[in-house]
């Protein structure tokens with residue numbers, strides 16, 4: 001069984017999938033309190049799916065890009081579960097999960113997934129199909145990204161994610177999907193597909209968040 | 225009963241297995257000092273990132289060295305400390321506990337330090353006065369028994385170790401400041417300069433920011449002053465304040481022992497002066513037990529688990545956690 005963990009955005013979630021598809025999904029609304037809500041949510045999703053951790057053979061995780069603190073809570077949790085259970089982990093990106101959801105809704109064109117990165121920047125990637133990445137995840141300025149997408153003149157392009165919603169005036173000339181958070185169900189669907197395609201899970205010690213931004217090297221003495 | 229302890233509150237990634245609350249089966253500490261040295265202090269975002277990379281191998285090594293692959297409980301620091309660092313250890317600890325189907329227990333980092341002597345001193349006498357001094361904390365605590373504490377005093381501004389770091393940085397001695405000042409002071413004259421000692425208020429509270437400012441001002445006024453003399457005079461003032469207040473507390477409260485803890489307890493002058501200032505036994509933990517480690521967290525966790533039971537998996541990290549004191 002596959003356990004998926006989503007902590008890259010404000011809303012955390014977990015999903016459980018077996019060979020027949022998604023078995024249970026739990027969303028957590030407690031914004032940005034992932035460290036408090038995630039472990040109990042994993043308990044709930046197992047209960048809903050009538051399974052136990054012993055049934056889980058891979059942990060899938062959204063490694064970002066996204067909120068750094070959320071990413072670390074997710075990675076540490078996935079690592080702990082996998083290390084304790086002696087199983088592997090599979091990381092997928094937040095932008096691939098967002099795109100997957102648009103494709104799952106029946107869209108057959110291109111998808112640009114755009115996540116708000118704060119400080120007037122976005123993390124973005126472009127897909128032609130769920131597993132066909134045209135542009136890998138990168139940090140961009142919203143104006144430059146929107147201009148390049150508009151200039152490309154693709155009329156079969158859909159934009160998805162908090163980055164597009166944060167800057168509606170910039171992305172107005174494009175089709176923007178009404179999906180903002182990467183969903184745990186799309187996450188496990190994407191991960192299951194990659195495992196079926198022959199990808200191998202990695203040891204938990206090798207799992208890393210995708211930050212796409214250098215560490216802010218400020219010392220806050222008061223925080224110590 | 226084996227407890228896996230996990231400590232990630234600041235810049236050490238640590239895991240340990242402790243049996244029966246005090247027998248250290250393994251204790252692994254991966255220090256990030258090199259990552260932070262060029263900034264002259266701990267950078268929170270860099271610390272958070274490093275914990276994520278180091279924790280799995282550190283936990284793996286602690287389990288392997290202890291010869292267990294399924295401890296009976298998992299304890300982790302939930303505060304005080306850097307929030308982004310605490311969350312890594314806590315999240316991993318909760319997940320490990322779930323994966324093994326064993327209890328999780330959150331530990332107050334400060335209480336962890338108070339368990340260092342419990343691990344190392346079989347003949348400990350209570351009540352104890354504990355002077356806990358590091359880059360993050362400066363506390364004077366009366367420990368009546370394990371789990372029963374009274375806060376006597378704390379710093380009103382900088383932590384003692386922070387004063388060492390800031391002065392060392394100003395004097396160009398590098399980071400971390402404690403060992404650098406300790407080393408440099410050996411060549412210097414502690415009476416070369418008379419720095420202020422914030423002792424006169426009769427309380428057990430500490431204040432180091434005035435001292436730090438005095439060192440800077442003196443260095444500016446005497447540009448040719450020897451760095452080793454400034455370092456020695458500064459160290460003498462800090463140790464003087466720490467030892468005087470701790471010794472007064474021992475006398476006032478009739479404590480049966482004095483215990484040092486925290487990174488600053490590795491300071492050679494403090495380790496020499498403290499035993500001479502009191503007529504009760506002084507417990508000087510080993511260097512490894514003074515600085516942040518997970519064995520003390522596992523020991524405190526075992527005690528909490530036995531006396532108060534496990535923590536909920538919804539336990540939140542608290543960067544400003546205090547010790548719970550009874551009066």
Ligand SMILES: [Zn+2]
Pocket residue numbers: 333337358360486515516
């Ligand atoms: Zn400490």
